[in-house]
Amino acid sequence: xxxxxRADRLRSVIRHDLPASLVVFxxxxxxxxxxxxxxxAPVLAGLIAAGVxxxxxxxxxxxxxxxxxxxxxxxxxxxxxxxxxxxEITCFITVVAGFLQVMxxxxxxxxxxxxxxxxxxxxxxxxxxxxxxxxxxxxxxGGKSKSTAWHNLTGxxxxxxxxxxxxxxxGALVIVILIAWRRVPPKLRRVPGALVAIVVVTVxxxxxxxxxxxxxxxxxxxxxxxxxxxxxxxWGAIGLGVITVALIASVESLLSAVSVDRMHTxxxxxxxxxxIGQGTANLVSGMIGGLPVTGxxxxxxxxxxxxxxxxxxxxxxxxxxxLFTIPFAGLIDQIPTAxxxxxxxxxxxxxxxPAHIETAMKQGDLTVYVVTAACVVFLNLLHGxxxxxxxxxTLTGWRVIRARVEAAGTDDxxxxxxxxxxxxxxxxxxxxxxxxxxxxxxxxTVTISVNYLDHAAHQAISDWQRQHCANGGTVRIEGGxxxxxxxxxxxxxxxxxxxxx
Numbered sequence: 480x481x482x483x484x485r486a487d488r489l490r491s492v493i494r495h496d497l498p499a500s501l502v503v504f505x506x507x508x509x510x511x512x513x514x515x516x517x518x519x520a521p522v523l524a525g526l527i528a529a530g531v532x533x534x535x536x537x538x539x540x541x542x543x544x545x546x547x548x549x550x551x552x553x554x555x556x557x558x559x560x561x562x563x564x565x566x567e568i569t570c571f572i573t574v575v576a577g578f579l580q581v582m583x584x585x586x587x588x589x590x591x592x593x594x595x596x597x598x599x600x601x602x603x604x605x606x607x608x609x610x611x612x613x614x615x616x617x618x619x620x621g622g623k624s625k626s627t628a629w630h631n632l633t634g635x636x637x638x639x640x641x642x643x644x645x646x647x648x649x650g651a652l653v654i655v656i657l658i659a660w661r662r663v664p665p666k667l668r669r670v671p672g673a674l675v676a677i678v679v680v681t682v683x684x685x686x687x688x689x690x691x692x693x694x695x696x697x698x699x700x701x702x703x704x705x706x707x708x709x710x711x712x713x714w715g716a717i718g719l720g721v722i723t724v725a726l727i728a729s730v731e732s733l734l735s736a737v738s739v740d741r742m743h744t745x746x747x748x749x750x751x752x753x754x755i756g757q758g759t760a761n762l763v764s765g766m767i768g769g770l771p772v773t774g775x776x777x778x779x780x781x782x783x784x785x786x787x788x789x790x791x792x793x794x795x796x797x798x799x800x801x802l803f804t805i806p807f808a809g810l811i812d813q814i815p816t817a818x819x820x821x822x823x824x825x826x827x828x829x830x831x832x833p834a835h836i837e838t839a840m841k842q843g844d845l846t847v848y849v850v851t852a853a854c855v856v857f858l859n860l861l862h863g864x865x866x867x868x869x870x871x872x873t874l875t876g877w878r879v880i881r882a883r884v885e886a887a888g889t890d891d892x893x894x895x896x897x898x899x900x901x902x903x904x905x906x907x908x909x910x911x912x913x914x915x916x917x918x919x920x921x922x923x924t925v926t927i928s929v930n931y932l933d934h935a936a937h938q939a940i941s942d943w944q945r946q947h948c949a950n951g952g953t954v955r956i957e958g959g960x961x962x963x964x965x966x967x968x969x970x971x972x973x974x975x976x977x978x979x980x
Contacts, residue, residue, distance in 0.1 A: 499782055519561045523703035523808070524768055530801035531767070542739060544792070545774045570708070571709065571710060574766055577763075581762070589754040598835075598838075600734060602839075602863075606856045611830075612827035622641075676818070694814045694816060723860070727860070738776055739774075745788070844871070847874060879900040881899065882899035892924075895913065895925045902929045903936060923954050
């Protein structure tokens with residue numbers, strides 16, 4: 480029986496996971512190169528992270544179908560760390576961040592990361608996408624990205640005027656192919672559009688006399704393997720970098736795992752184990768000169784859609800990445816930087832999802848979305864997220880403690896509705912103003928649908944009720960299923976308003 484199970488498992492891997500792993504590998508290859516360039520890291524660091532993420536997280540992670548590797552969500556952070564500390568210290572930060580992730584996973588607090596407001600996460604990704612697009616627009620036009628988003632934005636008109644036309648043509652062709660590939664027949668879409676775009680544009684750039692800047696590997700794949708450096712000071716800034724990388728990598732990985740779980744009916748994610756796997760991958764990746772690793776929704780959704788059934792697919796995709804890097808690294812030298820810039824611009828724009836903006840508008844969170852995204856773009860990622868979280872918490876608290884009070888009626892009959900989570904003393908200005916606007920001598924029905932009515936709001940309603948009844952009017956107070964204890968006291972005996980006080 481045991482042999483039969485192993486044979487069935489092997490057949491499933493060969494039939495489903497092996498083809499899926501090849502598809503994910505073809506998606507991961509150009510993305511990993513582009514993310515490394517956008518991060519100002521060595522080009523092969525992206526492939527190292529892709530291989531390590533696939534093998535390590537695929538072997539010990541807690542999400543059966545999630546695929547890990549370098550992610551666009553950390554490009555802004557990593558680019559800042561490389562600029563401030565250099566590549567070797569950035570690898571050290573990745574190692575310590577991985578250790579912190581492992582500790583968080585062992586302490587079984589992984590689900591706490593899911594408490595972050597989704598609108599803040601969506602806005603964070605949108606801000607990252609805008610930043611990537613602004614940076615890579617300069618590269619596509621033949622220049623270099625500036626140090627800040629503001630300088631990238633203000634310098635764009637001048638860069639357009641002095642654009643390098645061959646690079647613009649190649650980068651624009653990549654964008655056109657990626658957009659057009661969504662409309663090709665489903666059978667053709669099994670080949671990843673990113674791979675098609677990069678291969679086609681690279682072949683054109685080699686076959687025709689295009690004089691453009693190309694990727695510089697700066698050594699062999701074995702030269703890219705290096706130990707992290709040890710800092711000699713500035714520990715506060717390094718500690719902040721560690722916390723930033725660990726938290727963003729953890730949140731992005733866990734939210735990606737949640738999304739992947741919604742795409743299939745197989746085993747669910749063990750979030751603590753997934754965090755341990757992600758941390759271990761970052762430990763290994765940082766130790767050998769790779770980028771930080773996270774769970775990536777683009778590769779993960781490709782994995783599910785390609786028919787993967789187990790973690791073997793993610794594991795094998797990592798093996799294919801490493802096997803490709805060693806013998807075929809020379810081919811990477813032929814890829815124009817403008818082509819990868821076009822790919823990254825599309826990736827950046829895709830992070831800005833209209834559905835997320837629409838959801839934020841419907842839920843009244845558009846302010847949080849816009850402020851968070853703007854702060855991520857023009858300040859930095861950590862400050863943007865912290866400001867967004869503070870604003871989201873403030874707005875949530877305001878909604879909880881602020882009830883809505885509405886009144887409508889004709890000459891003789893009026894209806895007042897008080898609804899929300901709670902009616903407290905903070906509601907009194909609006910509450911007393913609405914009640915005072917009701918004409919005397921009318922018949923009024925007051926509907927209270929709150930979970931909690933504090934003494935101040937209760938007293939204001941009781942005082943108005945007595946005064947209105949004394950002036951010849953009638954008051955009928957109703958409560959819904961959510962009405963709290965204090966509210967019940969108000970309509971206990973509407974005929975005797977004195978008794979309610």
